[in-house]
Amino acid sequence: MTLSWHTKHHRELDTHELYALLELRTRVFVVEQNCPYQEVDGQDLVGDTCHLLAWRDGQLLAYLRLLDPARHDGEVVIGRVVIAPEARGDGLGHTLMEHALQACAARWPGLPVYLSAQAHLQRYYGRYGFVAVTEEYLEDDIPHIGMRRGPPGC
Numbered sequence: 001m002t003l004s005w006h007t008k009h010h011r012e013l014d015t016h017e018l019y020a021l022l023e024l025r026t027r028v029f030v031v032e033q034n035c036p037y038q039e040v041d042g043q044d045l046v047g048d049t050c051h052l053l054a055w056r057d058g059q060l061l062a063y064l065r066l067l068d069p070a071r072h073d074g075e076v077v078i079g080r081v082v083i084a085p086e087a088r089g090d091g092l093g094h095t096l097m098e099h100a101l102q103a104c105a106a107r108w109p110g111l112p113v114y115l116s117a118q119a120h121l122q123r124y125y126g127r128y129g130f131v132a133v134t135e136e137y138l139e140d141d142i143p144h145i146g147m148r149r150g151p152p153g154c
Contacts, residue, residue: 004055007103010045020060021051028082035140047071052100061087062096066103069111076104078115097128110151119143
């Protein structure tokens with residue numbers, strides 16, 4: 001069965017969707033990566049924040065959030081990029097990133113996009129036009145790097 005993609009403003013999320021995205025994020029970022037931190041950080045339901053979800057047979061397989069650029073110095077911030085463990089290895093991450101960039105362009109045309117990438121994924125995000133804009137830093141004991149993709153023409 002094919003994936004069903006949805007980009008939703010946080011006000012459009014129903015209880016099932018919100019629970020599923022929080023469960024997936026916690027399962028991967030806190031449990032799998034053995035990284036105890038405050039996963040529910042207060043940014044999911046504010047401003048113009050949106051959520052990109054990919055479902056198959058009622059199961060959330062891919063997710064990320066797009067933080068409101070008005071709250072982040074005029075940049076859309078992509079975060080919480082996650083693929084369910086059972087869905088990895090088939091290129092779903094690439095499809096997720098393509099959908100994310102399309103959503104950014106449609107909702108916030110012309111704005112730069114920022115993400116905090118795990119450092120080992122720098123080349124991966126580079127395929128989508130992201131360039132490093134910070135030195136490596138530790139976030140929850142995992143090396144990260146700030147990356148930005150400028151508006152078209154930059």
